Amino acid sequence: MSGSTTFVPKNPVLKWFESRLPIIGLVHSSFVAFPNPRNLNYFWTFGGILAFMLVAQIVTGVVLAMHYTPESTLAFASVEHIMRDVNFGWLLRYMHANGASMFFIAVYIHIARGLYYGSYKAPREILWILGVIIFLLMMATAFMGYVLPWGQMSFWGAKVITSLFSAIPLVGDAITVWLWGGYSVGNATLNRFFALHYLLPFMIAGLVVLHIWALHVPGSNNPLGVEVKSKKDTLPFHPYFTVKDGLAVVCFMLFFSYFVFYVPNYLGHADNYIEANPLVTPAHIVPEWYFLPYYAMLRAVPNKLGGVCALFGSILLLAFLPWLDTSRIRSANFRPVYRVFLWVWFAAVAGLGYCGSQEPVGGIVTASQILTFWYFFHLLVVLPLLGFFETPLKLPATITDAVLSTTRGSSGAMVAARTTASPSVDG
Missing domain, CATH: 1.20.810.10 (Cytochrome Bc1 Complex; Chain C)
Known part of the structure; x- marks a missing residue:
C-alpha cells in the first residue's frame, strides 16, 4: 500500500538534488501522498x-x-x-x-x-x-x-x-x-x-x-x-x-x-x-507511575526469580500477540465476547497500577496476585481459545x-x- 510520489521539483537546484538523492520525493510519498484508510479516528x-x-x-x-x-x-x-x-x-x-x-x-x-x-x-x-x-x-x-x-x-x-x-x-x-x-x-x-x-x-x-x-x-x-x-x-x-x-x-x-x-x-x-x-x-x-503495574507483579510473586520472570514476561508476551490471538477478525x-474480556483485562492492568502504588500488605498483596494471574490467563488462555469459540x-x-x-x-x-x-x- 506504499504511496507513489507525484513530486516533481520545478526549481533547477532541487531538480538536480532530487535526481541524485531523492529524499524529498521519499518524504512526499511517505507523508503527503501516502494513502490512509478514510475512516481513521482520533x-x-x-x-x-x-x-x-x-x-x-x-x-x-x-x-x-x-x-x-x-x-x-x-x-x-x-x-x-x-x-x-x-x-x-x-x-x-x-x-x-x-x-x-x-x-x-x-x-x-x-x-x-x-x-x-x-x-x-x-x-x-x-x-x-x-x-x-x-x-x-x-x-x-x-x-x-x-x-x-x-x-x-x-x-x-x-x-x-x-x-x-x-x-x-x-x-x-x-x-x-x-x-x-x-x-x-x-x-x-x-x-x-x-x-x-x-x-x-x-x-x-x-x-x-x-x-x-x-x-x-x-x-x-x-x-x-x-x-x-x-x-x-x-x-x-x-x-x-x-x-x-x-x-x-x-x-x-x-x-x-x-x-x-x-x-x-x-x-x-x-x-x-x-x-x-x-x-x-x-x-x-x-x-514512577508508569511502572506501577509491573512493580505490583514483581511484588505479587513470593519468589524473587519468579517475580522477575513475571515482570519481564508481561511485556515480552505482548510481542507474541499476533500468534496468541487465533481469531481472523481484527x-x-x-x-462482542473478546471486547468484554479486553475491557476486564484493561481494568486488571489499572488495578495492578493501584496495587503497585500501595504498601505490600494484606489485601493489596492478594489483589496483586489475583490481577497478575488474570493478566497472564487472559493472554495465554482466553485469547487463544476465543478465536475458536467466539462468533x-x-x-x-x-x-x-x-x-x-x-x-x-x-x-x-x-x-x-x-x-x-x-x-x-x-x-
Missing part, C-alpha cells in the same frame, strides 16, 4: 503525538545534559543549579520530567488502540514487534533518567531494580556488579546510567524510522479491521490527516502544559527532593460502504428529528 493520532514527544524529549534532554554533572557528590546540586540559575532551566527540567509521563500516557493509549482494533494481526506482525521493542527501550530510558536527579527515590529505586538481576541463576551476581560498576550503587552506576540515558533515545529514534517503514508497507489498520479494497477507501495523508494529527498534538500540548506550568511535581515523588543517602531507607519505595467492534459479527464489504452507510444513517436520523420537532403547517 486514536490513530497518537502515533504523531508520540513522534512529537520523542523530539521534545531529545531536544530538552540534550540541553539539560549541557548543565548536568554525572557525579554522585555533585549530581543533586547540579539539578538544583539547573532549576535556579540556568535561564529557563526550570522550564526545561519540568518539560523533560513531565514529558516522560506524557510519553507513557500516549504510548499506553497507542498500545490499547492496537489491542482493541487488532493492529498486531497479519500482515503487521513486524510493525507490532518493533513497537514492543521501542516500548522496552522507553522503559529502560525512563528508569535510567529517573536515577539521574540522585534524590532518595532515585537512589533506592536504582538499588531495588538493579538488585533484581541477582536472581538470575549462575550469572545474576556478575550482571548486578557490572551494572553497578562496583559492589553497590554509586558514582560508577550514575555515570553508566547517564551515558545510556543519553544514548537510548537516539536508538529509539532509529527504531521509530523502522516502525514507520514497516507501517508504510501494508498501510494503516482501521477501526473496522477491513483491508483497503480500492482507492475510494483511502484519502491522502496531506491535508486530511496532517490537519487531524495537528489538532490532536495541539490538544495534547494543552494537557501537557497544564502539568508543566501548574502542577509540575504532581506526577513525581516528594522524597526525590531529598539528596540520596545510602544510610536512610525511604518508608515506601515506589517507582476489530473488537465485531468481536463474530458480520464485517462490512468495504470501508467506503461502512462510511457511507453511517453517513446516510446519521443524515436520515437528523431529517427524522427535524420532521418530528417541526410543527405542522396546519398548526
Whole structure:
C-alpha cells in the first residue's frame, strides 16, 4: 500500500538534488501522498503525538545534559543549579520530567488502540514487534533518567531494580556488579546510567524510522479491521490527516502544559527532593507511575526469580500477540465476547497500577496476585481459545460502504428529528 510520489521539483537546484538523492520525493510519498484508510479516528493520532514527544524529549534532554554533572557528590546540586540559575532551566527540567509521563500516557493509549482494533494481526506482525521493542527501550530510558536527579527515590529505586538481576541463576551476581560498576550503587552506576540515558533515545529514534517503514508497507489498520479494497477507501495523508494529527498534538500540548506550568511535581515523588543517602531507607519505595503495574507483579510473586520472570514476561508476551490471538477478525467492534474480556483485562492492568502504588500488605498483596494471574490467563488462555469459540459479527464489504452507510444513517436520523420537532403547517 506504499504511496507513489507525484513530486516533481520545478526549481533547477532541487531538480538536480532530487535526481541524485531523492529524499524529498521519499518524504512526499511517505507523508503527503501516502494513502490512509478514510475512516481513521482520533486514536490513530497518537502515533504523531508520540513522534512529537520523542523530539521534545531529545531536544530538552540534550540541553539539560549541557548543565548536568554525572557525579554522585555533585549530581543533586547540579539539578538544583539547573532549576535556579540556568535561564529557563526550570522550564526545561519540568518539560523533560513531565514529558516522560506524557510519553507513557500516549504510548499506553497507542498500545490499547492496537489491542482493541487488532493492529498486531497479519500482515503487521513486524510493525507490532518493533513497537514492543521501542516500548522496552522507553522503559529502560525512563528508569535510567529517573536515577539521574540522585534524590532518595532515585537512589533506592536504582538499588531495588538493579538488585533484581541477582536472581538470575549462575550469572545474576556478575550482571548486578557490572551494572553497578562496583559492589553497590554509586558514582560508577550514575555515570553508566547517564551515558545510556543519553544514548537510548537516539536508538529509539532509529527504531521509530523502522516502525514507520514497516507501517508504510501494508498501510494503516482501521477501526473496522477491513483491508483497503480500492482507492475510494483511502484519502491522502496531506491535508486530511496532517490537519487531524495537528489538532490532536495541539490538544495534547494543552494537557501537557497544564502539568508543566501548574502542577509540575504532581506526577513525581516528594522524597526525590531529598539528596540520596545510602544510610536512610525511604518508608515506601515506589517507582514512577508508569511502572506501577509491573512493580505490583514483581511484588505479587513470593519468589524473587519468579517475580522477575513475571515482570519481564508481561511485556515480552505482548510481542507474541499476533500468534496468541487465533481469531481472523481484527476489530473488537465485531468481536462482542473478546471486547468484554479486553475491557476486564484493561481494568486488571489499572488495578495492578493501584496495587503497585500501595504498601505490600494484606489485601493489596492478594489483589496483586489475583490481577497478575488474570493478566497472564487472559493472554495465554482466553485469547487463544476465543478465536475458536467466539462468533463474530458480520464485517462490512468495504470501508467506503461502512462510511457511507453511517453517513446516510446519521443524515436520515437528523431529517427524522427535524420532521418530528417541526410543527405542522396546519398548526
